[in-house]
Amino acid sequence: MSAPENQDPRFDKAAFGDDQLVDAHEKALAPASDDHAHYKLGPLLLLFALSGCVLYSAMYVIHYSGHFSPLIFDENAVPSSSTAVVKVDPIAQGKRLFNSAGACFTCHQPTGQGIPGTYPPLAGSEWVNGPDERIIRILLYGLTGPLQVKGTAFPGAAPMPSFGPAGFNWSDEKIAAVLSYVRQEWGNKALAVDAAKVAQIRQQVGERKAWTQDELLQVK
Amino acid sequence: MKSGPLFFLGLAAAFGFSFAGIVIGSNAQLGRQAPFYDDSEGVSFPARLPGSAAAGQLAYRDLGCASCHTQQVRRAGFGSDVDRGWGDRQSVARDYIYQTHVQLGWSRTGPDLTNIAGRKPSAPDAGDLMRLLYGGQGAMPAYSFLFEDRKIVGQVSDDALRLAGRLEPAPGRQIVPTDRARELVDYLLSLNTTYDYPEAQPAPAVHPAPEAHPAPVAHPAPAAGGEAKK
Amino acid sequence: MIPAATHPLAGPPASAQPDSDRGPGRCVLLFMLGSGMLWLVLSAVLALISSIQVHSPQYLSDLEFLTHGRAQALAETAFVYGWIGNCGPALALWILCRLAGEPLRPSRWAGTGAFFWNLGVAIGLAGIAFGGVTAIPMLELPRYVQPLLFASYAAVALAGVTAWTGRRREVMFASHWYAVAALFLFPWLFSVAQVMLLWFPVRGVLQAVVAGWFAQGLWTLWIAPLALAGAYYVVPRVSGKVLPAYDTAALGFWCLLVLGAWTGGRHLIGGPAPAWIATVAIGASVILLFHYIVVFTNLRPGFAGGATSLRFIAFGVAAYVLGGLVDGVTAIRGVAVLTQFTHFDEAQRQFALHGAATMMLFGTLYFALPRIAGRPWASRGLVRGHFALYALGILLLAFCLGTAGWIQGSALNDPKTAFADIAILTRGWLLGATAAQTLLLAADIFLAVNFFTTLACAPQGGDKEGAP
Numbered sequence: 001m002s003a004p005e006n007q008d009p010r011f012d013k014a015a016f017g018d019d020q021l022v023d024a025h026e027k028a029l030a031p032a033s034d035d036h037a038h039y040k041l042g043p044l045l046l047l048f049a050l051s052g053c054v055l056y057s058a059m060y061v062i063h064y065s066g067h068f069s070p071l072i073f074d075e076n077a078v079p080s081s082s083t084a085v086v087k088v089d090p091i092a093q094g095k096r097l098f099n100s101a102g103a104c105f106t107c108h109q110p111t112g113q114g115i116p117g118t119y120p121p122l123a124g125s126e127w128v129n130g131p132d133e134r135i136i137r138i139l140l141y142g143l144t145g146p147l148q149v150k151g152t153a154f155p156g157a158a159p160m161p162s163f164g165p166a167g168f169n170w171s172d173e174k175i176a177a178v179l180s181y182v183r184q185e186w187g188n189k190a191l192a193v194d195a196a197k198v199a200q201i202r203q204q205v206g207e208r209k210a211w212t213q214d215e216l217l218q219v220k
Numbered sequence: 221m222k223s224g225p226l227f228f229l230g231l232a233a234a235f236g237f238s239f240a241g242i243v244i245g246s247n248a249q250l251g252r253q254a255p256f257y258d259d260s261e262g263v264s265f266p267a268r269l270p271g272s273a274a275a276g277q278l279a280y281r282d283l284g285c286a287s288c289h290t291q292q293v294r295r296a297g298f299g300s301d302v303d304r305g306w307g308d309r310q311s312v313a314r315d316y317i318y319q320t321h322v323q324l325g326w327s328r329t330g331p332d333l334t335n336i337a338g339r340k341p342s343a344p345d346a347g348d349l350m351r352l353l354y355g356g357q358g359a360m361p362a363y364s365f366l367f368e369d370r371k372i373v374g375q376v377s378d379d380a381l382r383l384a385g386r387l388e389p390a391p392g393r394q395i396v397p398t399d400r401a402r403e404l405v406d407y408l409l410s411l412n413t414t415y416d417y418p419e420a421q422p423a424p425a426v427h428p429a430p431e432a433h434p435a436p437v438a439h440p441a442p443a444a445g446g447e448a449k450k
Numbered sequence: 451m452i453p454a455a456t457h458p459l460a461g462p463p464a465s466a467q468p469d470s471d472r473g474p475g476r477c478v479l480l481f482m483l484g485s486g487m488l489w490l491v492l493s494a495v496l497a498l499i500s501s502i503q504v505h506s507p508q509y510l511s512d513l514e515f516l517t518h519g520r521a522q523a524l525a526e527t528a529f530v531y532g533w534i535g536n537c538g539p540a541l542a543l544w545i546l547c548r549l550a551g552e553p554l555r556p557s558r559w560a561g562t563g564a565f566f567w568n569l570g571v572a573i574g575l576a577g578i579a580f581g582g583v584t585a586i587p588m589l590e591l592p593r594y595v596q597p598l599l600f601a602s603y604a605a606v607a608l609a610g611v612t613a614w615t616g617r618r619r620e621v622m623f624a625s626h627w628y629a630v631a632a633l634f635l636f637p638w639l640f641s642v643a644q645v646m647l648l649w650f651p652v653r654g655v656l657q658a659v660v661a662g663w664f665a666q667g668l669w670t671l672w673i674a675p676l677a678l679a680g681a682y683y684v685v686p687r688v689s690g691k692v693l694p695a696y697d698t699a700a701l702g703f704w705c706l707l708v709l710g711a712w713t714g715g716r717h718l719i720g721g722p723a724p725a726w727i728a729t730v731a732i733g734a735s736v737i738l739l740f741h742y743i744v745v746f747t748n749l750r751p752g753f754a755g756g757a758t759s760l761r762f763i764a765f766g767v768a769a770y771v772l773g774g775l776v777d778g779v780t781a782i783r784g785v786a787v788l789t790q791f792t793h794f795d796e797a798q799r800q801f802a803l804h805g806a807a808t809m810m811l812f813g814t815l816y817f818a819l820p821r822i823a824g825r826p827w828a829s830r831g832l833v834r835g836h837f838a839l840y841a842l843g844i845l846l847l848a849f850c851l852g853t854a855g856w857i858q859g860s861a862l863n864d865p866k867t868a869f870a871d872i873a874i875l876t877r878g879w880l881l882g883a884t885a886a887q888t889l890l891l892a893a894d895i896f897l898a899v900n901f902f903t904t905l906a907c908a909p910q911g912g913d914k915e916g917a918p
Contacts, residue, residue, distance in 0.1 A: 006688065006757035009833040011826035012817050015690030018548050022623045025686070028696045046698055046747070050740045057733035064729040070249035071419035073312050074295055075725040075783070092416060224615060227622070231631055234704065235638055235671070238663065238711035243642070246659045246727060247652060281585045284519015290791055294720040299787050303865035311722040316654035323585055324658045324721060328791040328862060329504065331869055359873040361507035365514045 090173075090192065094181025097174055104178065107158070112186040118158055120149040123186035132179065132193050134216050136201050139175050140164035142210035159210060164202065166209075172198040250313050256417050265415040268318045269407070276407025279400050281321050283363070290325030290332045291411070305340055306332045307413070312420045315413045329359055338412035347382065349405045350397055355387045366401040370394055475547065475554025478561040479822055480905065482540035483815070485568045487898040489532025494891040496525035501887045505873075505880040515579035523583045523590040524575055529803065530588060530668070531571050531599070534811070536564070538676030539603075541814045542629035543610045544822065545683050549626060550617035556609060563605025570598040586647055586657075588665040593648040600640055607633040624699045624748075628679035631707060636672045639664060639711075655722050663714035669802065670710025674770070677807040678745065680814030681763050685752040688760050688817065695747040702744025709734040709741075713777075719786045728783075735781040742774035758833055759817040765841055766809030773802045788863060793876065793883075794855025801848040804890065809840070812897070819904065828903035836896040843889030850882035 006012050016024065066072030069079045098104045108114050112123040122128050127135060127149060142162035147154045163170045170178075172195040180192035255264035269277065280286075293307035301307060311334055316322050325332075337343050344352070356362035367381070372394050379402075380394040389395050397405070500521040502509045510516045547554050554560065574591035577583075582592030591599070610633040614626060643664035646652050652660060686693055693699065715723070715731030745767065752764045776798060780789050789795055816833070820826045827833055854876040861867040861875060 009758045009830050011820050012688050012757040012759045014687040016687050024692050025696050026621050028692050053737045053740050057736040061729055061733040066725045068726045070724045072725050073310055075729055231634055234707040235635055242663045243660055250656055282581050286585045287519040287522045292721050298720050300863045300865040313655040313722050322657045358870045359507055361511035
């Protein structure tokens with residue numbers, strides 16, 4: 001069966017009619033005779049190709065599926081097997097609280113340096129790095145009057161507001177989180193604060209007005 | 221293949237296979253995804269779009285902004301999205317649940333817009349965006365048809381754009397945004413997805429606080445990516 | 451020509467073969483093909499405008515109806531729904547009728563369907579231009595026009611399915627499978643996408659998942675089968691050779707159908723959808739490589755010989771297989787991180803739609819039209835010119851857009867490169883892409899002129915030749 005000569009680009013002659021086309025291909029599907037024990041390499045290679053593709057694909061899918069979890073967005077991650085409660089990272093939460101609207105950063109600045117003469121710095125401050133009983137009290141009840149921080153005097157014209165029941169009414173967890181953040185940021189190296197301790201101090205002290213520096217220094 | 225009905229059945233099954241797997245499967249997983257309630261902040265995230273911004277989303281879709289801008293941040297380490305300041309973390313499914321027409325985009329001729337209202341160090345404000353829309357910049361065309369060139373009657377309007385140079389209108393005239401421009405800008409200014417959902421944590425853990433008891437928050441344990449080991 | 455009597459597989463004598471191209475069916479097919487030509491030229495103009503706007507954004511930016519987002523949507527819709535939506539089903543119908551040995555029935559249904567399809571596309575394009583674009587890739591038409599398109603398509607497909615079920619011989623050929631699959635599956639794909647994205651939109655990111663599934667399904671379950679139906683039909687008929695690996699053709703077919711739409715998740719690599727969707731898509735893309743191997747092995751005879759239709763189809767098959775391999779490679783995450791969201795992705799799309807599918811449709815068209823219209827194509831020069839310009843145009847387009855995309859991707863992934871610089875780096879290549887679009891437009895005009903000139907002369911009616 002030779003191809004017809006197709007010289008004229010305006011019309012292509014066909015070699016097969018439609019019925020012949022279908023018949024010829026049906027014949028091609030019929031099993032070949034075994035007379036010559038003919039071995040065809042082509043189909044075997046295609047079979048290998050298909051198997052190879054399927055194998056690679058299966059390995060890839062199993063490895064990177066994230067166990068088909070709807071909450072895995074990184075293909076390298078695996079679902080955590082613990083059924084424990086979600087632990088919120090207090091440092092990240094504390095950072096968010098510090099920087100939230102109307103909160104700490106407006107006075108103490110995002111750099112923790114404060115404003116000289118008005119708002120004391122938190123970076124390197126002995127109040128921040130000292131015993132947490134003091135700093136928890138400052139947050140729960142506020143601070144008034146003159147203050148000495150890192151050798152500099154702050155006259156106290158702008159008192160520290162209360163973040164406890166008399167003021168912004170933050171929960172123990174929020175206070176512990178923001179204090180833990182402040183105590184490890186900008187070069188501070190103090191231990192984190194426990195929400196349970198905040199609760200204990202809140203209950204122990206009860207209601208009171210803002211602390212002064214002298215009262216705080218007597219607290220151990 | 222000889223049998224007609226069997227062939228049809230085969231076609232239906234082949235189609236149904238991908239439909240069931242991708243469409244039905246993902247819908248079963250995420251179709252009713254709820255917002256995330258944060259105990260310590262007392263609100264759910266994400267928030268719904270306010271009215272003007274919702275109208276602005278239709279304008280965004282209408283003008284085909286998705287043909288040049290994406291609204292999806294890829295995770296740190298997969299491309300430079302986080303390094304460019306387009307977002308702090310990878311975008312996750314929960315970020316989009318209250319968007320009526322999700323416009324993830326397919327091309328980055330222009331920058332990603334997921335967190336345009338939260339860009340650091342400084343995010344654009346309404347005036348900046350209006351000027352950008354009116355005059356275009358770089359590869360972005362000008363959308364002057366979103367603005368009106370009006371005669372100044374009495375005082376200059378509060379909404380009039382502050383323009384300089386070649387964009388300045390003729391003396392005695394002012395450029396005022398139409399409602400569509402206002403809505404579009406309101407929508408753009410609402411694009412800020414910073415809340416850290418549990419599933420959005422990157423694979424390597426953040427600094428754990430020494431000796432701190434993490435605040436336990438009572439949620440059913442989702443599969444957190446935070447525990448991943450490479 | 452080989453005399454029928456001495457042909458080893460000679461069938462019944464020529465005069466006894468039913469004339470499948472006489473009667474009203476012929477007019478319907480010519481209407482569809484003619485409309486397709488016009489949409490093709492229009493889409494080329496819009497694509498040129500869109501291409502200019504990428505490197506010169508102020509071009510026509512005052513015109514709201516041609517703002518870049520809309521111009522791109524218009525070009526894509528006119529091409530996919532106007533050109534492929536007319537030419538593909540028309541040629542599929544013709545092939546099914548020829549293989550069935552029957553004339554086109556019911557032609558009134560098909561004619562009405564074709565008319566309303568074109569009306570729907572026209573209304574849809576006006577809707578996109580004046581504010582109803584859906585911003586869903588491959589489904590940009592406003593939602594109010596989509597049910598009309600669905601109903602018209604069903605009417606046209608009815609004719610095709612009737613031709614298939616009414617065939618005189620029970621055995622099926624590869625073209626049958628592909629043509630029937632395309633005609634049958636499009637309405638399902640289309641209706642599911644419409645319902646889940648436009649009428650009762652699913653929540654959040656699922657819209658992107660369904661949109662990706664739809665776009666990929668449209669390519670693998672509709673456009674590619676329409677093109678392959680023609681290729682499988684024309685190659686053996688013109689070359690005179692039985693397809694070499696025909697026993698694997700069925701496997702290749704089912705591979706495409708079963709896995710095609712699964713690859714939709716590749717658009718969500720790194721995106722806000724669960725990772726398993728992208729992973730499964732990548733797995734499917736790897737197995738799909740087998741389909742391309744089968745198509746290449748089977749359609750190899752098309753590469754020999756200089757017949758017009760074979761030249762087009764050979765180019766189309768080569769582009770299809772090469773495009774498929776590149777698709778497989780770019781689906782891998784390590785490569786996708788570079789090529790996602792860039793002009794490279796666009797280059798792949800254009801190469802597949804224009805270089806692969808459209809070239810195969812052109813080949814089938816060059817074979818079919820003389821038999822439908824009853825006379826050969828009008829002009830030699832236009833035929834040769836069309837091939838040269840189109841082939842050159844698509845190669846230049848793919849090369850320029852691909853290079854631009856690669857540069858853009860590398861620059862995007864370097865956080866120090868400012869965005870404004872990326873536009874400067876790629877500008878030269880994008881100008882090349884615009885030049886390529888001009889070549890494609892010229893080629894399309896050549897084809898349209900040739901087509902309408904051929905029809906303008908009085909047709910002699912019936913087959914050009916009584917014998918095959």
